[in-house]
Amino acid sequence: MTTQIRPPKIPAADPSRRAPRAKRGPKAALRLAFIEVTLPLRRAWFATAPIREAVRPYLAKLVAGVQVVSALGWTMLGAAVVFAALGARLGWREFSYLAAVLFFLVGGAALFAIGRTRLEVGFDVAPKRIVVGDAAAVQFSVKNLSSLPLLPIGLEFPVGEAVAGFTLPALAPGGSFEDVAVVPGPRRGVIQLGPVTTQRGDPFGVVRREVTWTDPIDLFVHPRTVPLEPLGAGLLRDLEGRTTRDISMSDLAFHTLRDYVPGDDRRYIHWRSSAKYSGLADGERFMVRQFLDTRRSHIAVVTDVERASYNSDEEFEVALSVGASIAIRALADEMDLTLVCGEHAAMQPPPHLALDTYSRADYDGWELAAATGRLNHLAPDASVVILITGPNCGFTEFQRARSFLPREVATLALRVNLGSRISLQDSVGLTLVSIGRLADLPRVLAGGQLI
Template sequence: MRPTSRGIGLAAGALVLLAAGLRFGYVELAVLGAAGLLAAVWAVLFVAWRPTLALTRVADPDRVPRGEPSTMILTLRNAARRRSATLAASDSCGGRPVTVPPLRLRAGRDTTVTYPVPTHRRGRIAVGPLRVTRADPLGLVRFAQAHGDPVTVWVHPRILPLSAIPAGVTRSMDGRSDTVPQGSITFDTLREYVIGDDLRRVHWRSTARMGELMVREQLDTSLPRLVVLLDDRAASHTPLTDGMSASFEAACEAAASVVAAAAREDLPVTLHLVSGVSEEGFSPLDALTAAEPQAASEETFRTATTRLRQQKLGDTLIFLTGPGGRADLGQLATVRTAYPLQVSVVLGGTGRAHPSGWSGGMLVLNAEDGDTFAAEWNGAAG
């Protein structure tokens, strides 16, 4: 509870009037001073009563592509049985205050208010807590209190329409490529038995050693596997403008589009960042939402390519970078044996200076932004 500047001025003036009236015998001044003090005391008592509020916060939806609408729904319940209250409130949305319509809380009733969440920028937006303010009608005393836990709205990169994706050099059994005559199933890993597993896949030697049923997990090596490598080094991208790098935002959109296209075709795809920064348990779209340009040394890209070569995560490598990463395209030749098909996309530059085409055994696409990337990609696929 805090007095306002008006409240402080009124209380100070009332004390002066009351003291002067009593000191010099002016009844009128004493009455005015006493009235001012009574108003201040009444304001304190008025604000001292605070309704007991229960807040429920829902983001609809809580994951949305950049530019698509998302709505925050606040439901407040006044637990008081008899007294209603009208409160002013503001919410915190991405660290910025958002004015909420006045809350008219009837006793024992729910009140629902909504407001749009700004989704014009990719990223994680923390929304909340709700700051409820109660003041007396004269504006002498104000009390503010936070209610509810914050929630996170994930603004994903835009997903651009891609007509096709590289099929790699292997063949899935539904005929995506014809490099090999048949698909093949091979051992991948061991895991604990769960109800419904085929008992023919039980690995009895491991079961005897570990004391519980272990089954073999199989992998279809004939299915093309895509690896998307996003260059998140700050030096590879255009400088920040209003907190964003245009080429990095375009690279995130390109990565999200490739991942979505692979999922649509039921192809395995993994996302990796050059910096090696990873968020455990995140989906690829959530990881792209949280990605930010990182300050990295010259050895960071070399370390990333070494890691890809050693782990051999797929057969098709799609590298997404900015204008500053063009000089590193030659290093991708070191992973050619592990990833025979390579596509490099340089975003943020102009296609006039560097036209798209095959270079050094890889397909290099040049695009100014996400929309240009989709056009270049679809043109190459056609």
């Protein structure tokens, strides 16, 4: 006989015994009210997306048209509306006349901006890189592509923070105009030239329409440099490096043979010469190869860009000129080069890009120690590191910067102190040299050895 097991009956929930709903706090109530208010707005925003996309080009044209009217023009329009309202309210014809005159002036000024200008504008700078004190030539060429004559219009192009401009003469259909302007480079830096724009509008500046024709061009003003003698060999051995006078037991530059001494590597025993000398002598005599050390330097130059390290902008400019001079000499010596000037850095740059780095350099918050730490991250295989700073950087700061570098790295610190004499201070792992002018640098590095 089979016994059936029935599941127990679950009593129905008593509505009167339901757990009471937790009361909402003031924040939850405020959040719920905010959602209830903004939900219809968000739904309407998404629903009107296709309409907004279709209207956007027309809105852009409307905004461009509004920008054509200058602040003076909008002031005149506002005054005209006020005078018209006062004339209608008070019944004074004088206010109505003033409003009509202002509307007429703004409408007449708008006629000067009507029309499409079809031009072909050429804009070039030669050379694009100059030294402090030199100048560059900016050449313009404008051609009228329209079938109608072109009335005289203004042509402007920014030169750094300034704006240069001249009046473009009237051009017949297909006519052209060329002009050359000279841009001096009195200070180191990067001067942005352009873009070239034309302006159409009334003589009083009520309405003004600008059209941009070219892209901007950067003019690099490099710091002054001084010629230096070769910097010499570094501390990093490399099979592609130069031969030095230092003796090495393993390299490619073979120098001579010498007697074997205990501890020499047997792989470098010259067996033919050893057999020859052993036959002449009474006992065994081994000869080993001896090489000259070859080294390929990886020189790194760190220029301090902290304003507190210098007494004047002139000292900062001399420090950048010192770094640029060493960089150009290192590249001429076919050394590996890494540059750090605050936020600007360059690794293995060609000469013009190395100088561009110094043109872009400016004061910022990078301390010398932080910049040296960045250098160690960019070029951990540097063999010679040169730290350049001003007179307010003490020996303690140099030692702190030196702590970011490996012990085997040769470190030279150059401190620019205008008007001072050349001085030398040597410490463990660091050589500190003070110079008073840029012309002292060749004397400091004379002989080609950095340390």
